[in-house]
Amino acid sequence: MTIGVLPDTMIQAMIARGEISAEPAIIPEQIQPASLDLRLGRVAYRVRASFLAGKGQRVETRLEDFEMHRMDLADGAVLEKGCVYLVPLMESLSLAEGVTAVANAKSSTGRLDLLTRLITDAGTEFDRIPEGYQGPLYAEICPRSFSVLVRPGMRLNQIRFRAGQAVLSDAELKILHQQEPLVDGPAVIDEGLGFSVDLRPESGDLVGYRAKPHSGVIDLDRIAHYPASDFWEEVRSDDGRIILDPGAFYILVSREAVTIPPDHAAEMAPYLAMVGEFRVHYAGFFDPGFGHGAAGGAGSRGVLEVRCHEAPFALEHGQIVGRLVYERMAEEPRQLYGAGIASNYQGQGLKLAKHFRMG
Structure with missing residues (x-):
């Protein structure tokens, strides 16, 4: 594979190969020139603290230690300022060897001071996904300035895929x-x-x-x-x-x-x-x-x-x-x-x- 950030055409190929999957299926509007928008799932968990899964551990298991209550997002739900939430995303990954990923908040998310970070099973840092990762994706969301109303399918963060070392000296x-x-x-x-x-x-x-x-x-x-x-x-x-x-x-x-x-x-x-x-x-x-x-x-x-x-x-x-x-x-x-x-x-x-x- 050519070294660099993978463009829209290669992201589409990853979807076709099942390296990126989703329920419901990914829609064309999610695919950006060099990234893929990620969608909120149907439930949000209010947690007492931000956390990472850690080596060898699943987010779902760690959630048992931190969950305070859960909310159905189907009809819309308010994420309150100053609180921390965990939302399973609709997308999951099965990355090939040599392909890594990095996530970031979308521009409008950042401009609302809506802290949004990606976490994964066995993850030891936010927003970074190693090669070969297979598993679900979660968004940690902490509204800092404004409470927000969210629904399933909203796109607050995005993921970019890389093959090899792409950063310019x-x-x-x-x-x-x-x-x-x-x-x-x-x-x-x-x-x-x-x-x-x-x-x-x-x-x-x-x-x-x-x-x-x-x-x-x-x-x-x-x-x-x-x-x-x-x-x-x-x-x-x-x-x-x-x-x-x-x-x-x-x-x-x-x-x-x-x-x-x-x-x-x-x-x-x-x-x-x-x-x-x-x-x-x-x-x-x-x-x-x-x-x-x-x-x-x-x-x-x-x-x-x-x-x-x-x-x-x-x-x-x-x-x-x-x-x-x-x-x-x-x-x-x-x-x-x-x-x-x-x-x-x-x-x-x-x-x-x-x-x-x-x-």
Whole structure:
């Protein structure tokens, strides 16, 4: 098998071979250019703590130690802010040797501060699946800012498959940047492509949004339904600096517009653990074609989901807060991000999740 991230055509072949199975069957809308959306099953378990199965153990068995109560999702159920839930997914895997997988929250999930992680039988870390894994998949869900209404079949996280080592070295990344600019300015390349925060917008002083601490339930099926002002406070700055409050969740935007070439994919990762007492909520894969051919041809900016931790922290315009780790594709996907697949965030700037409407 060719080394790289497996594209949509190869994911379809895995489904046909039974390496990815589901009940009910996988639908075409789940297949993205370089990943597969995963669907919630029919039941959610409220658990008293987050957990991993651990070597040689099954999630189903460990659940007996942590379950508080279970909820039928068939008619919709509310996952409450601050609580931890475990939801069996409709999909299961039978991976071939040499193929590994990694999961991540979908963009809209991250923008709702909805912590969603994949766990597996015998798993010793979140969101990582070793070659040869055979078994069920589970989503651990912890709403951090808003309570949410969920139903079976909702897609909160996604999985990406890899054959071999696909990550580009810094030297390879520099060559790729020379061939096709990956960013609309100087490229800071250090274990990936660094990106910084934009706190000096071209017009006005709106630099981000902060989640309100007390708000209503969000039905994840409702698109452009909720007034943003009911859930978010505007964050403004006239000097290129904001103070992050401990525990608060912010939506900001990168200063750089980035491009993912059609034969590559990328994943957002933290920059340095000690860069400050905050974390960029790296809830996303960047699919092949993100920012490629976007309006103006200068890429798309990345939305940053930021949470401050121990103490108030002064965040400055242009401060590097994260990095994009680029990976080669095993082959170019049949369909690119934004090219007729209802991509919500192509050509984006500062933008909330698709569930909100402005004004």
